Structures are given as structure tokens and as C-alpha cells.
Amino acid sequence: MLQAIDLTKRYDDVQALNGFSLEASAGEIVGLVGHNGAGKTTFVEMVSGLLKPDSGQILVDGRTPVKARDRIGVSPQHIALYRSITVREHLRLYGKLAGLRAAALRSHIDDLAAELRLTPFLDRPAGLLSGGQQRRAQAATALIHSPGLLLLDEPTAGADPETRQALLEAVKRRAGEGAAVVYTTHYLNELSELQATIAVAAQGRIVARGTSAELLEGLPGEVLVGAADGDLRVTTTDVTSTLLELLGTVRGPIESIELRTPNLDDLYRSLAVSDVR
Amino acid sequence: MFADVSYRTGALVKHNLILRLRDPGQLISYMVTPMVLMLLLKPLYTKAVSDTRSGGVVQAVTGQMVMFSVFSMAIVGNSIFIEREWRTWDRLRASRAGRGELLIGKSLPVYAVLVLQQIVLIYYGCLVVGMPAPKSAGLLVLGVAVWGFTLMAMGSALATVVRSRGDLMMASDVGSIAVSALGGALLPVALMPGWARDIAPISPGYWGLRMIQAAVYGQTGQTLRAALICVAIGLVTGAIAAYRLARGWGRSRLA
Numbered sequence: 032m033l034q035a036i037d038l039t040k041r042y043d044d045v046q047a048l049n050g051f052s053l054e055a056s057a058g059e060i061v062g063l064v065g066h067n068g069a070g071k072t073t074f075v076e077m078v079s080g081l082l083k084p085d086s087g088q089i090l091v092d093g094r095t096p097v098k099a100r101d102r103i104g105v106s107p108q109h110i111a112l113y114r115s116i117t118v119r120e121h122l123r124l125y126g127k128l129a130g131l132r133a134a135a136l137r138s139h140i141d142d143l144a145a146e147l148r149l150t151p152f153l154d155r156p157a158g159l160l161s162g163g164q165q166r167r168a169q170a171a172t173a174l175i176h177s178p179g180l181l182l183l184d185e186p187t188a189g190a191d192p193e194t195r196q197a198l199l200e201a202v203k204r205r206a207g208e209g210a211a212v213v214y215t216t217h218y219l220n221e222l223s224e225l226q227a228t229i230a231v232a233a234q235g236r237i238v239a240r241g242t243s244a245e246l247l248e249g250l251p252g253e254v255l256v257g258a259a260d261g262d263l264r265v266t267t268t269d270v271t272s273t274l275l276e277l278l279g280t281v282r283g284p285i286e287s288i289e290l291r292t293p294n295l296d297d298l299y300r301s302l303a304v305s306d307v308r
Numbered sequence: 309m310f311a312d313v314s315y316r317t318g319a320l321v322k323h324n325l326i327l328r329l330r331d332p333g334q335l336i337s338y339m340v341t342p343m344v345l346m347l348l349l350k351p352l353y354t355k356a357v358s359d360t361r362s363g364g365v366v367q368a369v370t371g372q373m374v375m376f377s378v379f380s381m382a383i384v385g386n387s388i389f390i391e392r393e394w395r396t397w398d399r400l401r402a403s404r405a406g407r408g409e410l411l412i413g414k415s416l417p418v419y420a421v422l423v424l425q426q427i428v429l430i431y432y433g434c435l436v437v438g439m440p441a442p443k444s445a446g447l448l449v450l451g452v453a454v455w456g457f458t459l460m461a462m463g464s465a466l467a468t469v470v471r472s473r474g475d476l477m478m479a480s481d482v483g484s485i486a487v488s489a490l491g492g493a494l495l496p497v498a499l500m501p502g503w504a505r506d507i508a509p510i511s512p513g514y515w516g517l518r519m520i521q522a523a524v525y526g527q528t529g530q531t532l533r534a535a536l537i538c539v540a541i542g543l544v545t546g547a548i549a550a551y552r553l554a555r556g557w558g559r560s561r562l563a
Contacts, residue, residue: 079402081556100404111399113390115330120323127319128403130312172399 032057032211033078033180038087039235040073047073048084049235055211057179060202062222063215064295065232071215072108074232075184078213079105091180101129104178106170108185108215114158118149118168121157122175129176143171146204148197163194170198174205181205181212187221199224219243219295231302238302250293250301257287316405320413327387328417334383335421342372342429346437357496366440366524367496369433374517375488377426377459382480384418384463388553389476392467398556407554414553415460422456443526451523451531455516458538461546462512468552487513512541 033055040048048070055061063071076082078089080096080103091099112121119140126136144150147167152160157168170186183202187195203225206212214227222229223243231239231246239246254273256263260283267273270290278285328335346368353371354364391397391414400410430448433439442448466483470476488494490504491513497505508514519534 076398081398081402100402103402105399105402107395107399107402109395111395113327113394113396115327116323120326124319124323125403128316128400128405130315130404 032059032092033213034088034090035074035078036088038074038077038084038089040070040077040082040085046235048077048087051087051232051236053213053230053237055180055213057209057211058206060206060212060214060222060225060227062225062227062229063213063232064217064219064222064229066299069232070235071232072184075105075107075182075213075215078180078182079103099180101176102179103182104173104176104180105182106173106184106186108188110162110165110169112157112165112169112172115156117154117156118144118160118171119153121168121172125172126175131176139175139177143174146197146201147171147174148193161191162189163191166190166194167197170201174201177205177208177210179210181210181214183212183214185215185217187216187218195221217295231298233299233302239298246298247293250297252293252297253289253291255287255289255291256281256285257289258285259283313406313409317409317412320400320405320409321416324387324414325417325420327390328383328421331386334386335380335425338376338380338383339425339428342376343432343436346372346429346433350437353496356499363496365433365438366521369430369437369439370517370520370524371493371496373426373429373433374455374491374513374520375484375493376429377422377455378484378488378493378513378516379480380422380425381459381463381466381484382477383421384460385467385470385476385480387418388414388464388467388549389470389473393473397553401556411550411553415464418463419456419460422459423452426452426456439524442524444523444528447523447526447528447531448520450535451519454535454538454542455519457546458512458516458542461542461544461549464549464553465545468549487511490514491517493517512538515541 035051035053038048038051051070051074053061053074065071073082077084078091078096080100089096092102096103122140122143123136126139131139144153147170149164149167149171152164157165160168166186170183173181173183181202186198190198199221202212202214214225216222228240228242229246230237249268251266251268252270254265254267254270254277256277258281263277263281265273265277274288274290349372350365350368353368357363357367434441466479467476470479490508490511492500492508493513497508497514500508515534515537519531519538522530522534
């Protein structure tokens with residue numbers, strides 16, 4: 032479905048993409064993670080047809096992004112809604128731009144609104160929606176025409192739990208129906224829930240790819256035992272054994288136990304990925 | 309193919325029309341204010357411009373019409389600027405709509421607003437202020453159509469290059485006053501100081517006013533000459549706007 036091969040892009044003195052390659056097949060959710068400035072949004076804008084790479088090639092269903100726009104649904108990183116236009120009018124506009132006609136459009140709008148819990152707000156101007164409702168409305172504009180490739184750029188940034196849950200369910204459903212999904216985020220737990228394969232971007236290219244379990248395997252977590260005679264903190268790859276060992280060494284009463292499993296920061300550290308900003 | 313393009317363009321025109329209708333304040337203001345000023349200024353202009361048939365009243369009507377139509381560039385600018393401010397233009401560019409469809413969808417409703425404003429003010433000028441009926445409806449239609457195009461192009465170009473809403477407001481206000489005043493909309497060019505008379509033709513407002521006044525008097529040659537210059541101004545500024553709109557703004561930030 033999506034093939035991006037060896038993309039490069041330079042903005043003045045910043046090399047935004049530097050040999051960026053990524054593939055996503057039908058039904059696959061690819062979680063694209065990386066620090067700010069790693070090239071995630073530049074990549075999404077390129078696949079959306081908004082930016083041209085300096086070199087490299089992008090194919091969506093064998094066509095260039097501009098020619099394949101009917102197959103792509105985009106939800107940008109920032110809210111891009113008309114404040115004075117209602118949710119229904121947004122969906123009608125983007126549905127019509129995707130070629131949906133009257134009856135099909137009406138039914139798509141109703142179904143999508145129910146799925147994303149937007150039905151009570153359909154006739155409310157976007158400017159009067161809460162942040163979470165705006166996030167869902169924006170995602171709905173990407174989903175309205177049932178695209179074969181979904182590009183979701185941090186769709187849950189700043190979202191409440193209800194919004195996050197609704198969006199994750201919608202994404203899973205679309206992938207189940209055969210859509211390829213590129214999902215950028217800073218939340219690893221969302222990607223685990225989506226059962227996504229993870230691609231780690233750093234300094235303009237993909238530096239690692241695999242499932243969450245594969246990428247985090249062997250990375251150290253942390254055990255913190257708070258005791259009356261002082262705190263003990265140990266970094267370890269075997270959290271359970273280490274905890275048992277520590278409990279055996281503590282003499283006074285134990286006040287707290289904290290276990291931290293490896294996360295994205297640990298992964299970045301292990302890959303020697305630094306924040307370029 | 310053509311049916312798909314028409315369908316999408318129609319959707320964009322309707323969408324932009326709704327946006328305009330939800331924000332009618334500027335248009336109302338730019339229609340009502342010149343109506344009042346035409347009546348107030350008519351006696352002054354009738355005394356000041358005594359060398360032509362009904363020059364005073366024509367100046368009162370066409371001067372105010374041109375002046376406030378130039379002010380309406382702010383409506384054009386605003387309609388484009390909100391697309392930058394709300395980040396919606398790039399979202400539209402990522403849709404299936406082509407560049408031409410996006411530009412037509414954006415332009416047509418705004419152009420209709422500009423033409424409507426001029427037609428209403430000319431009708432009002434004839435019916436209420438007492439301007440004689442234009443001798444050639446065809447020339448007047450041409451003048452209004454061309455002036456609407458010029459204003460739309462200038463306003464669009466302005467909105468694509470400013471860095472903030474404050475810049476847009478400042479440029480529209482100062483630019484409108486300068487363009488219309490220097491063009492003779494406030495004070496007839498013949499009554500201006502010599503230095504101002506000399507530089508008046510650099511103002512698009514000068515050619516807009518000449519075109520509309522010549523059209524009212526039925527002077528074909530003068531109307532066409534001024535129309536050509538207005539079209540040229542519109543084409544140059546329109547090309548700047550179209551180029552900028554087609555590229556979008558990407559990561560550029562507004563101030």
C-alpha cells in the first residue's frame with residue numbers, strides 16, 4: 032500500500048529527512064515514533080502530497096501521493112478545522128471532495144459520528160467544541176471516505192481518555208477492514224493497544240523497526256524500594272529477581288515499591304537517539 | 309472527470325459561501341457607511357465639482373463606492389488569512405481537490421461579495437442620492453466586473469504575504485486609505501495638490517475610479533483603457549496570490 036524509499040528533504044540548514052524509508056501494507060498499523068524533529072511530520076506531509084522530497088520516491092498503491100489522494104485520509108498534527116463551520120458541514124465538505132454523493136455521504140456521516148461519539152455535536156461549530164471533540168472531528172474528516180491509507184499525526188495529543196479510546200477503536204477497525212495506517216505518537220502504550228509495528232525515526236531516518244516487545248526486549252527497567260532507612264534504586268533487565276533481592280536486604284519497614292518497565296525513552300537511549308531540537 | 313471536478317468545485321464554492329455568510333459584519337459595514345457618506349458629502353462635492361454636468365453627485369457616489377470597495381480588500385484578505393490561521397488550507401490541499409478547484413472555490417464567493425457591494429452602492433446612488441442612470445449598462449457591468457477582479461487579486465496577494473492578522477489589518481487600512489485617497493475617491497484628482505496629481509496614476513484606485521466614472525458617463529474608450537490597466541494590475545497581483553496559495557504554507561509560522 033505505502034512504499035517510501037530513501038527520502039531526503041532539507042529546510043535551509045536543517046536536514047529533515049536523510050534516507051527515510053518506510054513501508055506499510057494493507058491492514059498494518061505502523062506506529063511512527065521519535066523525538067520532535069526526527070522527521071515524522073515531514074514524512075506525513077510528503078505522503079499527503081503537501082511536500083516534495085528532494086530525492087527518493089513515495090508510492091501509494093503504485094501511484095504518486097498526489098495521484099493517490101482519493102486513497103489517502105489525513106489527520107494533521109495541529110487542529111485544522113473552521114471555527115464557524117459545524118462538524119456536519121466539515122464532514123460534508125471532505126466527503127464531497129472525496130467524491131461521496133448525497134445518500135452515501137449522509138449515511139457515512141451518521142455512522143462515523145456514532146463511531147467517534149460525535150453525534151450530539153454534529154451541528155455545533157468546531158470553534159465551540161472541546162479539545163477532545165475537535166480531535167475526534169478532525170479524525171472524522173480523515174475517515175469519511177474510508178481511505179486505504181490513513182495518516183494520523185499525533186491524533187491523541189492532549190486528548191482525554193474518551194477521545195483516545197474512541198480513536199484507537201476506530202483505527203483498529205479500519206486496519207481490520209484492510210486499511211494501512213501510519214500513526215505517529217509519543218505514547219508507546221497506544222501502539223501496544225493497537226498491536227502496531229513500531230518504526231523509530233531519528234535524525235531523518237528509520238533507525239529501528241519491530242513490535243513493541245521486540246524493541247524493548249532486553250532493555251533495563253527500574254526497581255525503586257522506599258524504606259525507612261533510605262531508598263534503593265536499581266536499574267535491571269530482570270525486574271522480578273531484582274525486587275526479591277532488594278526486599279531481602281531491606282531491614283526496616285518498606286514504605287513504597289515502584290517498578291518501571293522500559294519505555295520509549297529507554298529505547299531512544301539504547302539506540303543512541305538524541306533529541307535534535 | 310469533468311463532472312467530478314464540477315462537483316468538488318461546487319462543494320468548495322458552497323463551503324466558502326457559508327464561511328462568508330457566517331461573518332457578514334465587514335460587508336454590512338462597508339455597504340452602510342458609504343451610503344451615509346454619499347448623502348452627507350453630496351452637497352460638498354456638488355459645490356466643489358461644478359465644471360461637469362452632474363459631476364458632484366457622480367463623484368459623491370463613485371468616489372465612496374470605490375473607496376469602500378477598496379476597503380473590502382480586507383474581506384478578501386480575511387477570507388484567505390483564516391485559512392492560514394486555522395491551518396485549513398493545507399488540509400484542503402491534502403484532499404482530492406486540485407489547485408484550480410481550490411482557487412476557484414475560494415475566489416468565486418469573495419468575488420460575488422465584491423460585485424454585490426458595488427452593484428448595491430450604484431443602485432443606491434441612482435435611487436437615493438440622485439446620480440443619473442449610467443448611459444451604458446454594458447460598460448458599467450464591465451467596470452464593476454473588472455474592478456472586482458482587481459480588488460480580489462490585490463487582497464489575495466496581500467493576505468498571502470503578511471505575517472500576522474495585525475499586519476493584515478494595518479496593511480488593509482493604510483493601503484485602502486492611500487489607494488483610494490490618492491486615486492481621487494475622497495477628493496477629486498483635479499482638486500488635489502500638484503504633487504498628488506502627478507503621482508495619482510500609480511494608485512490602482514485612480515484607474516478604478518476613472519473606469520467606473522467613464523462607464524457611468526458612457527465613455528467607451530476611457531473605460532476600456534482604464535479597464536486594461538486594472539486587469540494588468542489584477543493579473544500581476546493575482547499571479548502572486550495563486551503561486552503562494554498553490555504552494556501552501558507548510559511549517560511556516562504566523563507571527
